[in-house]
Amino acid sequence: MKKPYKIGLTGGIGSGKTTVAKVFKSLSIPVFNSDDCGRNLLLNNQAIINSVKKIFGTSILTKNKIDAKKLSTIIFSNKEKLELLNQIIHPQVIIEFEKWVKKQNSHYIIKESALLFESKTYHLLDKIILIKAPISLRIERVLKRDNRSRIEIKKIINNQMKNRDNIKNVDYIINNNEKQLLTPQIIQVSKELSRL
Numbered sequence: 001m002k003k004p005y006k007i008g009l010t011g012g013i014g015s016g017k018t019t020v021a022k023v024f025k026s027l028s029i030p031v032f033n034s035d036d037c038g039r040n041l042l043l044n045n046q047a048i049i050n051s052v053k054k055i056f057g058t059s060i061l062t063k064n065k066i067d068a069k070k071l072s073t074i075i076f077s078n079k080e081k082l083e084l085l086n087q088i089i090h091p092q093v094i095i096e097f098e099k100w101v102k103k104q105n106s107h108y109i110i111k112e113s114a115l116l117f118e119s120k121t122y123h124l125l126d127k128i129i130l131i132k133a134p135i136s137l138r139i140e141r142v143l144k145r146d147n148r149s150r151i152e153i154k155k156i157i158n159n160q161m162k163n164r165d166n167i168k169n170v171d172y173i174i175n176n177n178e179k180q181l182l183t184p185q186i187i188q189v190s191k192e193l194s195r196l
Contacts, residue, residue, distance in 0.1 A: 004030075004101065005108035005196050006124070010116035011131030012160045013153065014138030014145075016176035020131055021112045023186045030104045034113035037096050038089045042066055051088045056081070076155045090119045108193045117166050126196070127171040129189060134177055 009024075009031075011017050021031045041048050043066065052066060060070045075082040097111060108126075116122045133141075135157060142153045172189045176182055 004104050004106050005126045005193065006101065007108050007110050007193060008116045008122055008125040008128040009110050009112045009131070010114065010122075010128065010166075011133070011176075012138060013114065013156050014141040015131040015133045016141070016182070017112050017114065017131055019182065020129075020174060020176070020186060021110060023183055024110050024190065027187070027190055028106070029108065029110055029190065030106050031110040031112055032097055032100050034093050034097070034111060034115070037093050039068060041089055041092050041096070042068065042071075045092060048088055048092060052085065055084055055088075072156075073152075076152065076159050079159060082159060086115065086119055090115075090121065093119075094121060094124070108196065114160065117169065118160065122169055127193065128169055129172045129174060130166060130170040131174045131176050133175070137177065 009017060009021060011020075021033070025031050042052065043049075049066060052060070052071070056071065056074060060066055060074065062070065071085070075085050101109060110129075111125060113119070113121065116125075116128065122128055138157065139150060139153050142148060143150065146153075148156075172192070174182070174185045174189065
């Protein structure tokens with residue numbers, strides 16, 4: 001069998017990636033979560049831990065472990081530091097993703113990633129799905145979900161690429177704006193992907 005088609009699923013913070021990914025999973029489509037993989041590497045991959053400590057120093061540690069909250073406070077107010085962190089983590093995420101793909105036997109799989117364009121990994125995929133949602137709605141969702149302030153959330157949004165920069169590289173758009181039903185849009189995209 002041909003290896004599965006690799007489909008990227010992306011969108012800014014609070015756009016609804018996790019919700020959309022859950023619907024794909026309910027349709028029996030395997031989903032790889034790049035952000036979870038990156039967090040896992042940050043906690044368990046010694047080479048990555050050492051590199052991050054070297055660049056960011058001991059101020060990001062709590063009980064000698066990397067504190068994701070402290071680290072995110074630094075990287076989301078400093079684009080250069082965010083870039084450095086991505087350079088350390090993304091190559092290993094790609095390796096983990098490729099290992100995972102080899103174990104799948106679905107017609108297509110989903111790679112969920114907030115930083116698909118920023119990490120330049122979108123060109124390793126066959127098709128891209130972008131989830132769009134109004135910024136005000138995204139902020140409200142994140143306020144409910146995360147222990148972050150409105151200012152922090154706005155910093156993260158400002159550090160993520162704007163949708164208009166990405167549109168030219170996108171094959172499908174799913175609108176998660178509370179005006180359009182989400183599941184029918186996902187089912188339609190899934191049908192189209194099944195015909196690849």
